[in-house]
Amino acid sequence: DAKTTQPNSMESNEEEPVHLPCNHSTISGTDYIHWYRQLPSQGPEYVIHGLTSNVNNRMASLAIAEDRKSSTLILHRATLRDAAVYYCILRGYVISNFGNEKLTFGTGTRLTIIP
């Protein structure tokens, strides 16, 4: 499986934008980039995913480099509730009856929000 590299930790001030980087230099052409986050004492939750184009949803934006070797999760206005561990995960796209459902979690980035 292609691997991702993320900083162990980051800090950001409340109500400011946060840019969480992820390197995936060995990404293949059919790998999707998924982001999950895990709030304290909770299970992981889906944040966003993309393939080539930048993506936006109500939680965040995902900016994908043109060569796809890196991506950045953007929280536009961080709140204290965004303090969590953020995981960047690559998942292959397989057209078959058995898709590549597995999520392989790395160590993620622990995001601390400073009030």
Added chain:
Amino acid sequence: DARVTQTPRHKVTEMGQEVTMRCQPILGHNTVFWYRQTMMQGLELLAYFRNRAPLDDSGMPKDRFSAEMPDATLATLKIQPSEPRDSAVYFCASGFYYRSSTDTQYFGPGTRLTVL
């Protein structure tokens, strides 16, 4: 909101005892996953099922762990006998997958297991 539920939320037991954890996936989801999280190993996949059939249990210690789906609304993870090194948070997740991996997984709140 539909949610994955897990019971019990906390379990303390003594070494050698049998432990059963239960999960109710979101109605309509066809794939169920069991993960384990520890400080040392992080989140790791133990096993998963598609349409109640086991697809991959390579992450699970076979001698003491077993996972089943008696029906579409219940998944179980059993440890017998339990050992202190099994102490962890066990998460169940479910999703609907058909021909692509772009679908998301929905995680339950976890079962925190402590084996003394």
